Amino acid sequence: MEAAKVRASRRSICILWHLKSKRILCVTRYTSTAQALMSSGMEMGFNIVSRAKPILHSEDRVERLRRIPPEELPNYLFHRQSGTIVKIENPKPLTEKQKNACILLAGRARYLRRVTRVVSQARKRVAPSELYGAFVDQIRREQALKFRASGYDEALIQECLFVFQYAQVKKITARAAADEIIFRFSLFEADLWKTEEVKLKYYDLFANAANLEDLHDIFQDFIREYYLNARV
């Protein structure tokens, strides 16, 4: 169990498997979740984004693995070179320790997915991706910083087009525009930053939880810190 690898397909399925025996230990949907499981220290590995091809013994796509109970996953082998998954005909019986390890890994992955999902939802609110807005915001902020650093020198108009465009539309001075652009970007940064601390904390806690009961307790703490503490 000390060495495993992670595989991610285009369908965002990640597989953790035992490096020596090639037996599958855990299946999870998000790459970041698999990364967090790896960071627990018990597993090692890296992501490989595969071609989207059927790999479950030509029967189904890898997504089928997600429906297999975690304690039965080691009855499947992952062949890295061919990218296929094969069911073992007469598998060597699993020990209770191995079964429990798989259940725990699957439990960790399940809670980590929930953290990933709620943090992503919170971030979508502050970072919508329509119209390449993130690129525009980034460029405009860099130009605003450059303009401010020059002492608001209006000779820089050609190099700071986004700033002057913003000032023209909002009917404010270029200086006020630069200050507002920088300030608004700081709000966006602060909102991302705010969710990052709790994510860092709980990725570590879940990935290192020792049993299912601990996982549940940690999740209760996560809900409290992420949502309920703000209910004042």
Added chain:
Amino acid sequence: MPVSKNIYIYNPMLITKKKLQDLPGIRAFRHVLHLFNENVVLVDRTNTIQVPVNVTVHAPIPEFRMIDKSYEQICDERAQELLHRSDEHDLPINVFYSGGIDSTLVLVSLLKNATEAQKNRICAFMSQESINENPAFYRDHLRGKVKLEAAAIYPYALSKRALFVGGEHNDQIFGSALFKDFLDLHGEDALAKKYSRSQMGQMFGRKWHNDVVISWYMDLFEKVRAAAPCPVDSNADFLWWINFSLKWQSVYFRMLTYASDFVIHNIDRDFIDNNFFHFYGTDAFQLWSMGNPDKRVVTKWESYKQEAKDVIYRFNKDSEYRDYKTKNGSLAWVIMHQIQKNFIDDQMHMYMTLPRKDWFNPNNSFRDAPF
């Protein structure tokens, strides 16, 4: 025998966790979370209710006396005091601004009373929600006029190199968020009427759905009512008094609980005496509140904090804000998703966890509750 801590604020969800519910009083105390909100901390300033935590009162209720000052006058005097302190110590004034009524009035009071030099030392800590909540105020009075910072980073910004001023406690001055529930249930005249245990019980029934719990808590709150040094006659008075006496301390300390590990060394008694101010947290505001029950009572939710909205209107002439702005719990936007310390003691030490012996008060008022 080790001495337990004297606690100023605690996390009520932490101390009522499932595995602690067999401790005397914890199961009954847990019902409080359903009445107010999950993270509302009860500390009784009348010393009538003993909660299951070893709490100590930080700011006692001032001795009641009538004061002959208007609400606006008290706001102006508070602003002048803070501006003077800023001058005296050469420190900027960082205002926690949510765009809501309370923090807008803080900025209005400061801007009304500040010289140009003093205005240059005012910085609004705000968020996108602050802009959304009061876009006209942002456009006309903040953008390009005062310094602006992202409010979310305040847990890392608390230091003795600035004054920090928030709009906390105005809810305790004007009444309670429960006013809205009461108006919704009993109609527009109900708050002004004489206190009715039956009507109050019906409203609590929406939260608790259990007659034994309702009756037991009503008895408890009526003891708190009896301890009031001023008249608590109407339904509005009752809800106000519960909020004023039981929630004040929670409101005082809650923002500090989010302080980063990197700045908690800045937060000591000197900091809370000289750098950290809730604008409405003074004796003058409390005495105004205790002596002016008619200014607190409302017949519709839009009139809640009307005195405050009128002062804002006289400054910015925004009649839409005056007539239609309603209370919106905007602090949540700033603190949501941030990690909180779960205890602060009277030495201003902050803790994520404490041994049970340090916080648990077995001789609490909830231990003999029949549920």
